[in-house]
Amino acid sequence: MKIIYWTINVVILGVMTAVCNSANPCCSYPCQNRGVCITQGYDNYICDCTGTEFYGKNCETPTFMKRIKLWLKPSQATVHGLLIKHQWIWSIINYFPTLSNFIMKRIYLIRSNIVDSPPTYTSEHPYITWEAAVNLSYFTRTLPPVPLDCPTPLGIWGKKTLPDAQLIVDKLFTRDKFIPDPIGSNGLFIFFAQHFTHQFFKTDFKRGPGFQWGGHGVDVSHIYGQDKGSENILRSFKDGKLRTQEINGEEWAPFLKDANVPMHYPPSTPDELKFALGHKDFGLMPGLFMYATIWMREHNRVCDVLKGEHPEWDDEQLFQTVKLIIIGETIKIVIEDYVQHLSNYNFQLTFKPELLFGTEHQYQNRIASEFNHLYHWHPLMPDSFNISGTVYTVKDFMFRPDIVVKHGMKNFVEGMIKQRAGRMSHHNHHPSTLHVAKWTIEHGRELRYQSFNQYQKRFELPPMKSFLELTGDETLAKELEELYGDIDGMEFFVGLMVEKLRPRAIFGASIIEIGGPFSVKGLMSNPICSPRYWKPSTFGGETGFDIINTASLKKLFCQNMKEECPENIAFRVPDYVEGDVAEEVKNCCKRDKNNNESVNKNTEL
């Protein structure tokens, strides 16, 4: 089947190239299977198939070995199906480390090998440049931008002008009625995603959406500040600890007036609402402030533990070593709690850097522009939060870190645990986040992203053949058909947002299959995962190493709470029942009643 599909593809592309031969012949992306297209004169091109295991004019023919590999390789949908079903088999696999490690190593390698490392492109050039490898002020690009001399914004497909971004947002993104997430994610999950990813999604809007000001990975800059200057302001320089203040008998970050790090608060914000945090935007949401506080307390707690082990260490050694432990804890919790939850796999994911020793895994990372766009998960945001009986709308939450202080950490965390997140799909953006969706679409165009289907192919997913296949929803498919005209003319971000969810999943296939590689690569290529770092001495000895290797979301909260720890600390609401949102989806905003069936069928609710 696959070979027939290639052949058809190549014929179509040949015709298209002939039709469009007045333009750059690489605009039709004739080179398949990650072959690289270079022009050869004004109307010719060559595909460089080096390293692809394919050959032919368009790198369309697999080598004999590759043919066997392709034949043996299950589709990503099949793999997903296996991972979410057959719980009893997975229980056995999870029980035996040899089996579990074998699978985990495959996951690490398969996922991270999809990402180019060293990075190859930026948004500046549609070809490889030296700057792409070395200039850290760019986001990298997984697929290079569409050349400027192409007939349409997406190459040769779609309309000459893409539909108005505001129109798309109005028609496809606006929430009329809150639709809950089908796997029961809660407020703790929403703000974990936001706080964790904002340490590396740092667009430098002044220079343009292709530029960034972060450290390209898990550098805990959201806890310690972006640079050494900020870090020094946040440090107490005693026993390795960060500065804190006590309010209502609990430890919190210092006020901005006492620790002047770069922070962004509206001009009229009173001093007692302005806290000094590692990330300038973490005053925006109390949920971000909650995580900033918990990590600050965790840092100081671990300092005490290490000081007990090493009374001979000075402040500096305690601080530097605990910072490394905090990075380790972060990655451990991200993989074993956060990714575990959002994957919804029955296979138990583990953080074991040693599984990658001796492989060709590259311990370097660059944040991709596409990963940043893909991680715009604003539909997760509910309409309001209930903290100890007080209902706060999203607007009430804005720039009010003091809400956490007022209710106390325990009550705030309990509120987060119980609040259901929104469903990651179309027609579910809270009004306060719509402008971000609009920007994202506009930035994707400014960055000249290739089409949704080009990304499908890049990440080894079958390209969509129709809008109905993409969305599983006839009304939506019709709307998209009118807006875009051609499934190959569908743009990347909008495609992600309208894609039908996978069975038992929080996302559609693309967000998982495109986001997964970036995520695994970013986590496992952290320097602390490399052989010379990943050993007890790096973390102050066995005690510090154990803190990483036994870290969990539950412990993170429970070890840093003055009061008794809330029950059910997890990324899922406590009263979650699988399939409980079918009814809500049925009555969902703007859906034609005739389409209920297809929605249900495609999300398997």
Next chain:
Amino acid sequence: MKIIYWTINVVILGVMTAVCNSANPCCSYPCQNRGVCITQGYDNYICDCTGTEFYGKNCETPTFMKRIKLWLKPSQATVHGLLIKHQWIWSIINYFPTLSNFIMKRIYLIRSNIVDSPPTYTSEHPYITWEAAVNLSYFTRTLPPVPLDCPTPLGIWGKKTLPDAQLIVDKLFTRDKFIPDPIGSNGLFIFFAQHFTHQFFKTDFKRGPGFQWGGHGVDVSHIYGQDKGSENILRSFKDGKLRTQEINGEEWAPFLKDANVPMHYPPSTPDELKFALGHKDFGLMPGLFMYATIWMREHNRVCDVLKGEHPEWDDEQLFQTVKLIIIGETIKIVIEDYVQHLSNYNFQLTFKPELLFGTEHQYQNRIASEFNHLYHWHPLMPDSFNISGTVYTVKDFMFRPDIVVKHGMKNFVEGMIKQRAGRMSHHNHHPSTLHVAKWTIEHGRELRYQSFNQYQKRFELPPMKSFLELTGDETLAKELEELYGDIDGMEFFVGLMVEKLRPRAIFGASIIEIGGPFSVKGLMSNPICSPRYWKPSTFGGETGFDIINTASLKKLFCQNMKEECPENIAFRVPDYVEGDVAEEVKNCCKRDKNNNESVNKNTEL
């Protein structure tokens, strides 16, 4: 033998640790075989042997497998001996790519695996920190600095105060009579070393000797400028080319007044002596200006070639692609001409990035402070240069790039080819370079380098047991004994400079065995060597790729010379006869006549 040696070593260290137990117990470096020492309370330590293949209190006992590996592994002296002898065997090996590739892959892997990647230390902390991994403004450190609370500057060995740096320079470094390099290196070699390495040895003296302002590798910043601003000034923005001017019918870099990039010239320098180059210090020596000019011409030549292939490309694509080709040519010439010459091996070294595909090789690099110190090869500098009959002293050469223009490229190059370089050893620094030697010693102390013998162990060389073993020269050994007291108290840089040369070699064992890994790692971890870069399309197609794969020193000059190319373009003087410097060494400055025998024996001249 090796195991007995370890046992003795461990006993000695145990005693030393007991004697010095009032100090930081890690000062005696008790952990062997790259085990990591961490203190445990005020008078205890633990060795972390993870990943070393050794175990025991001090990581002194090899595992069974490691024991076999050690037993099978030839010493580095044996390997060197094999590589410089048996020419007929090497001729056969060089002839068969399978054999040659097998050996070359081993060389790449064995050399580069010795270097920690990602990097582990800086000069700031004697333990692993996050900053060491991510802060590019530091040179990395292969061995961490000696802790501040140690009894002596080198841990527990040597005197409390190291001998005065000026005294060392006066006694051991000053040249009385020029001693020529035993393998016949010439001026072309001297300035190749200097121009090539100055693209990445960029100490930020304002911040201190542990800091740097470079790009940590072969980034051709010495041709294109340190940043995009300078690069743009040096570009013509036409057909991808760099700006040039014609003087005496030849192409040269523009004057500084016409292309205002950061350059360092003495204040009184007239405008017509100030050229605009990629590196601010390349106006210092005509030899640097020669290489800057040749590379500039090569860039423009390749632009013409690529423009012929790709008339459809704009200036930007030509420029960016040719820059990648120039990086490739640089690495090719460095390995196959430059390292080939300085290694003096009968095995033909090759640049074949594909040999590393699929291995655990890391495509990232960080310049080590120790590599920078080791590369202070000022003894190579002769007393004078003869260009077409005019004799210029080193002082005459300073800040006079116009000498190359005046004589013309061909005559200048001919002068360089014929000029013999100095011998890399003690008592051979030209007076104009003595201050650099003094600084280097002082910086090594400020950076708290570990001892010469600690570096020997780190790079798998047997530690020296006496000054005589180190120098092979009784008078010199005696002088060092007086200055340092203890061979384990010998400092790094001075150790390198007084070490006896290897047979048929330009250096002693340490410069090769410590410098080799840094060099191979730096060259082969360049992004262009990685699988997604190393393919024809990255370099504009087969033509561009071929330019890299057939590059040579000879072609670099001959394709960029207006006049006929000089004969014998090479890194060796044309009239070189092996062993021709024995006489000079015999009569050498400050050497006691009684020691001639040992000098000869140890250099095998």
